[in-house]
Amino acid sequence: MALNKIFRAVIMGPPGSGKGTVSARITKTFGLKHISSGDILRANINAKTELGLLTKSCIDQGQLVPDDVMSRLILSDLRGLDSWLLDGFPRTVSQADALDEACSVDTVINLNVPFQTIKQRLTSRWTHLPSGRVYNTDFNPPKVPGFDDVTGEPLVQRDDDTPETVTRRLKAYETQTEPVLEYYRSKGVLQTFSGTETNKIWPHVEVFLHRKLSFVKEQVA
Template sequence: MTPPLRIIILGAPGSGKGTQTSRLLKKIPTIKALSSGDILRSQIQLGTHIGKEASSYIKNGKLVPDSTMVSLITQELKSHNWLHNDASWLLDGFPRTGIQAESLDKVLNNSNCGINLALELDVDQKVILERIEARWVHVPSGRVYNIDYNPPKVPFRDDITGEPLSKRDDDTAEVFQKRLDQYNKELGPLKDFYSKKGVLHTISGNTSDIIFPKLMDVIGKQI
């Protein structure tokens, strides 16, 4: 019997975590996924208390407080009934700090289902900033386009609906550099935490097509 996979994907903002997650879910459909970014954006769109709080941090290139993120993700894991031994799932973009990792670990230990793969996407951050400047989104669906390598069929219009595309508030080089600086500051303790558990794997590359085969190779050894 194939053991359950409980994966976290680490990586700087803009490193392609969402893209890798989408490709992985197509290859292994038994894995379910949660994106911390998607959850936060949903809360912001709904205008919830957490959404308003998160929005003020994100617009200034700051991380949402650890306690808020831990509460959100724990709530999502419970609501999906993933805190049981035979569930296979992936967290995209969480945890982002050592404190978040420790808090998640406590939640999982209480349910006897720990993380067995922590995959770090190592992408040149100059490349990330170039991507961000060229990134546009269709807000209602979450579809993402890149003017340089994944452009919409009609400039600045969504392929499916024809509606106009938008720039996210934090998709500027200035704001994004702050996010990268914050990520770099937190990365050491986060990697140390999962390295000590023996589950950390670093996957380097600047494009999805380079990273994905390496990612699948690591996962394949766990199946």
């Protein structure tokens, strides 16, 4: 589906909610460029940019990256891009405000997956640390068990994928992002998709975006 108007979307959901899979399908089906905050952070840290060094310093000290630094990092990457799907940002109301000041967001897709389902998923999760690619032995396994599809390097299971740590991370996500969801809900751009299986959630996301983009096209015509 070719876009003939600027369309900007944000995707939200807790770790393990299937955000990566849904994002990849949106990118393939609708041609939106997928912008991952994690990729931007890694690229800036590896390139030793000013903001990258500042970010690394925060991470090394176990601190959260300040909102203004995150906003500058992400917004500088968005400059010059028309249509996109933003993943991992904004995570606070302050970041959402900064994004709003820079550009308008057409829709926010929120994946609402029960925490118990996510716990089961994350304990089956394996990661290629250098790239951040994530696999799941249940529904998104690597082509060769234990190895990354692209580089062939070994996958590892992260220490924070234990049930106790996962519970803490999910509660922290809920506390941090509920105000952001409310922010977008109040603006009338939040669309929540609930379920336990990505393959069952995806068709609803796809239908919604087809409708949304058809409306955008009618507005242009």
